[in-house]
Amino acid sequence: MEKKYFVFKLNLGPDILELYKFDMEQIRNSIIPDDLKKIFISKDLDNSTRYSCTVRQNDxxxxxxxxxxxxxxxxxxxxxxxxxxxxxxxxxxxxxxxxxxxxxxxxxxxxxxxxxxxxxxxxxxxxxxxxxxxxxxxxxxxxxxxxxxxxxxxxxxxxxEFVNDVSFYFYYEKNREYIYISENHNKAIFFASIIQEEINKNKKSTNIGEVSINPISEKIELDIRQKTPIKEISLSYVYPNGKKEVDERNAAIKQIKAEREERTYKTSSKQGISEENVKNLAEEEGKKGYLSDILYKGRSVVKWIQLEIRKDFK
Known part of the structure; x- marks a missing residue:
């Protein structure tokens, strides 16, 4: 029976990607699922693996x-x-x-x-x-x-709900680094942060090291709440998985091997920076799961309109 899932992208750090020579087939199909099995109870399905996560919530x-x-x-x-x-x-x-x-x-x-x-x-x-x-x-x-x-x-x-222990299932798709969570939007975001936290707590005993898990967005909205023109805004991205994606991003992030990249856009024009242009820039990376945040005057202003899919995991 098909259910509705919110989709997230599991992103690895640059050192791990280089360690495995950007062999994404090995990383997707072996390294990631094998390490997730060290942390979560698992059940292998045809094209995915179901994981069970139970965490004593530190409220x-x-x-x-x-x-x-x-x-x-x-x-x-x-x-x-x-x-x-x-x-x-x-x-x-x-x-x-x-x-x-x-x-x-x-x-x-x-x-x-x-x-x-x-x-x-x-x-x-x-x-x-x-x-x-x-x-x-x-x-x-x-x-x-x-x-x-x-x-x-x-x-x-x-x-x-954060006072009690937390138990939920999530699915990892083997042919790409996607995580699927079937809950309401706020809970899905919360559960994704728990998965990320649990993986990073166990990084010394795994091969994937520290990860980031970001929403795959269908589109982006901005929560600016200000009528004056935007003179400066910053977009934050994580290091992309895959050699092709790294090459397409820019030479600097590849050379420095930064886990995160922040781009700041400034203007002195009276019109300011168009919200529509910011959304267009953000949505391109958001659809790939690489957008981490959008900051305006030090405040996060990104509103995720997250990708939802209907799927029957067997």
């Missing part, structure tokens, strides 16, 4: 970082809103040294949280203008941090 709400997050975010938000109030009353404002220090502290805390709890990246992709209604664009220092902490709090209120 953010049970951590010391969560306590720090609640305490610091509440103080930070109060101080930010006091500056906004001053600006709206007088037309001017000052960032005190203590506020700037608090904002830097919270920024460092957010980096730790995002590194240790990758499932919270889904929270930061929430698009709800109401979360920013009382904030002020001209009071820029700390605005993103207030938005982030609000998004995380809302997300945690609505997602209790």
């Amino acid at each position: 953010f709400r049970n951590s010391d970082l969560y306590s720090q997050f609640i305490k610091l975010s509440n103080i930070h938000e109060q101080e930010y809103l006091a500056i906004v109030k001053e600006y709206r009353k007088t037309g001017g404002f000052n960032y005190s040294p203590s506020y700037q220090n608090l904002n830097n502290q919270f920024g460092k805390l957010m980096k730790k949280i995002r590194r240790e709890y990758p499932y919270l990246e889904s929270a930061l992709n929430i698009n709800d203008p109401k979360l920013s209604e009382d904030l002020e664009f001209k009071v820029g220092t700390g605005k993103k941090n207030v938005e982030r902490q609000r998004k995380i709090k809302i997300y945690l209120e609505n997602h209790n």
Whole structure:
């Protein structure tokens, strides 16, 4: 019986690809599935392998970082809103040294949280203008941090599934490096981050090393939420699988062997950079599973319209 699946691409690092001389047939059909079997319970099918993943979920709400997050975010938000109030009353404002220090502290805390709890990246992709209604664009220092902490709090209120152990199936297609997950979109993204985390935790005992797992997108939307022209925007890509793909990307990434590449586009024209042009650039790599992120003023603005397929795995 056919089911609906979201599609992801498993990407290897440059050293691993060179180690196997870009022999993609061997990598796809032997190296990757054999290593996945070391980490997950597996069942071989005709053209794919089904894997079972069970993870004892290390929930953010049970951590010391969560306590720090609640305490610091509440103080930070109060101080930010006091500056906004001053600006709206007088037309001017000052960032005190203590506020700037608090904002830097919270920024460092957010980096730790995002590194240790990758499932919270889904929270930061929430698009709800109401979360920013009382904030002020001209009071820029700390605005993103207030938005982030609000998004995380809302997300945690609505997602209790992360408190429990997580169990799910996924499929790996042998003739290409595709992973298929049959869940709703948010859960599929979350489960893909778990698969990536589990593989990378076991990299010392596998041959594929550290990997990235990105969505295969049907198309890309941008969450800019700003009427002024785009003067600068960055697109982030992972190192592509396959010698042909590496050669097509550019000589620099091949020579440096960088696992990630970021391209920044700038303009001084009044019209700015067209969103449509950015989407066209992004979609080409997104359809291959190589697009990692799109950043505008330090914020992720990519909205995945992910490829869905109907398939019957046997």
